[in-house]
Amino acid sequence: MTASRSNRFWTLIIVLLVVITVTGAVLAWMRYRPDKPIEITVAPQQDLREQIYIGGAVANPGFYPLKTTDTIQSLIQAGGGTTDGADITQLELLLHITDVDEQQEPQKIDINRAEIWLLEALPGIGESKALAIVDYRQQNGAFHNIYELTDVAGIGTATFERIKHLITVSD
Numbered sequence: 001m002t003a004s005r006s007n008r009f010w011t012l013i014i015v016l017l018v019v020i021t022v023t024g025a026v027l028a029w030m031r032y033r034p035d036k037p038i039e040i041t042v043a044p045q046q047d048l049r050e051q052i053y054i055g056g057a058v059a060n061p062g063f064y065p066l067k068t069t070d071t072i073q074s075l076i077q078a079g080g081g082t083t084d085g086a087d088i089t090q091l092e093l094l095l096h097i098t099d100v101d102e103q104q105e106p107q108k109i110d111i112n113r114a115e116i117w118l119l120e121a122l123p124g125i126g127e128s129k130a131l132a133i134v135d136y137r138q139q140n141g142a143f144h145n146i147y148e149l150t151d152v153a154g155i156g157t158a159t160f161e162r163i164k165h166l167i168t169v170s171d
Contacts, residue, residue, distance in 0.1 A: 054079035057086035060118065062107035080113075108168040111149060112142045122166055124159045143169045 052075060055061035059080030066075075076082060109118055111133060119130035129152075136152045143149065146167050150160050 057083045059083060059113050060110065080115075083113075108166055110170050111146070111167050112137065112169050122163045124162050125155075129154050129159070145169060 051063045052066040052070075053061075053063050054075055058076060059082070061079060064075070064078045070078075076088075082088065109122060111119070116127065116130045116134055119125050119133055120127060125133075132152050132154050133149070137143065140151075146164055146169055147160075149155055149167070150157060
């Protein structure tokens with residue numbers, strides 16, 4: 001009978017180790033997020049004031065004024081800080097000098113990431129509409145395209161037509 005108890009004991013230990021291993025693997029897989037680099041591009045404008053493009057794994061990618069006293073950290077903060085999947089060790093610094101004939105597209109606001117204060121900067125979007133956009137996003141998930149914005153209470157086609165060239169969506 002001692003051999004039977006010994007076999008049961010080792011079987012129980014092996015089953016327990018398998019359960020622990022599988023649970024650990026599932027938890028590690030659930031927390032895995034591929035790292036995204038942060039892009040920083042310097043672009044002098046026609047009036048010779050330098051601007052910098054901050055993109056990649058930042059909350060609000062776009063063009064921002066560049067000062068000689070800026071640090072990498074202050075530039076990342078200007079872009080709204082890093083996203084959850086950002087890998088701060090993977091910075092990409094790119095120099096982009098615009099041609100005189102090259103037209104700069106206005107900076108667009110990502111309606112999937114923008115906070116209330118940034119949404120309020122859009123024409124016709126006040127505090128209540130900005131809050132409605134954020135609430136809609138939290139209840140229904142990310143917007144798949146800019147046209148879904150008309151599904152938000154209080155945002156009709158007239159408001160959408162005023163801002164459609166100023167907004168974008170990310171995944």
